[in-house]
Amino acid sequence: METIRLDKVLKEFDQKEKGNVKDAFSVAIVLKSGERRKFERAVKVGQGFSLKNNEMRGVLEVDENGKSIGHPTPVSIWSIVEYNNQKVVL
16 A cells, blocks of 8 residues: 655645535544544535644545535544555654
């Protein structure tokens, strides 16, 4: 599996347009419980607080037509372990 640096992931993520299905990506995170959760297709979304100041990003899982499957999820940048099928490294 190829690797990608976390700083590059964040740079790419921050360039994406909120809610744009053309900017969809896949991301896998590790929850506080230790469970691994993968969003096969997700888009960038905002949250009700400053995500950058809190080292978080907002994601929303969508289907192939761009309709939401779940709800907006705040994700800690430190919990990201995979991005677009590449292993995330520091």
